[in-house]
Amino acid sequence: MDEAMSGFVIKAGGGGCGNGGGGTKCGRWNPTTEQVKVLTDLFRSGLRTPSTDQIQKISSQLSFYGKIESKNVFYWFQNHKARERQKRRRVSVDESDAVRPDDKISFIKRALAPSLSDFAEPNQASEPERVIETLQLFPLNSFHESETEKMRLLTSECKETASFTYTIETEMDHPPLDLRLSFL
Amino acid sequence: MDEAMSGFVIKAGGGGCGNGGGGTKCGRWNPTTEQVKVLTDLFRSGLRTPSTDQIQKISSQLSFYGKIESKNVFYWFQNHKARERQKRRRVSVDESDAVRPDDKISFIKRALAPSLSDFAEPNQASEPERVIETLQLFPLNSFHESETEKMRLLTSECKETASFTYTIETEMDHPPLDLRLSFL
DNA sequence: ACGTTATGAATGAAGG
């Protein structure tokens, strides 16, 4: 109903936002695929919290592909890092949880368990802040998965539903919370 | 034109989608009625933004009814809250437009309207501060500039950008354009 | 079969 549907983004018409006209609504930055790819590549190269000058340089380079501002780069890294952690935490938790001990899948997983501890704790203090000096991008033909795609693959793992009942009543809030959940 | 969007399906194929008995198809989570009921119940009880722990507990409980992950619960609450608000806003707009003569309630409500942010008109003309573009003065000796400070430097408002040099979305097939990020 | 709706998922932008 309320679909704006055909409004279509198309940036702000080539001029940016506040140019000349009246109150042109400055829509939010919509990164192009190339921009995303470069950013993702930088992230994968180990760059997590770029400094101000790095941000500006990245932004400058990326501006070739489309309108972009420094703050977009800044936000991108912040969000990407935060969500990477967030997702990882959630996935690991719900993987280890709610799986029956005698489930053969878990058995296999334990048997195959890779050195997960390598990536276990991205301790920031020990983060080497390793940025490769000459980073060749543009694979020209390689299509390697981005973080998002990887996350999707990881999280789409379907596990056996089973588990057991286990009372939910925690301290959600002090309010009434008279929930009688219909389990049992 | 949609080539920019690469939202291909996950398509579980043969990997990891061990649906436990139900005809559950991988892809996106489809909550069962019981799950929806519990979630709705929790929402009605006042829970709006569950913490991580709560999300995990809820997810664990709900996994009894079917496949579910923590992030599903997370998204569910996010969406539910957002859409609740969205509808509400739409209704309020609607009611301010169509006033029934015999409806005292709406009249009173309009009169009493605290207007949290009704007049949130982004008046740009009154902007007192002008951000200057030349900001890379001193990259030196600023140890650990706070993120907020960083943002202050990076933000450039919605002013005209000098990068509207080329047409947008016209031809994405542009040449390789070797971008080598050796600038960091 | 196809258009519409409902809703899961994602992410840019802030705030604290």
Add this chain to the structure above:
DNA sequence: CCTTCATTCATAACGT
């Protein structure tokens, strides 16, 4: 850094 809000994309579900 963490959470939260708003907007949007994508798709299962549904009605015609």
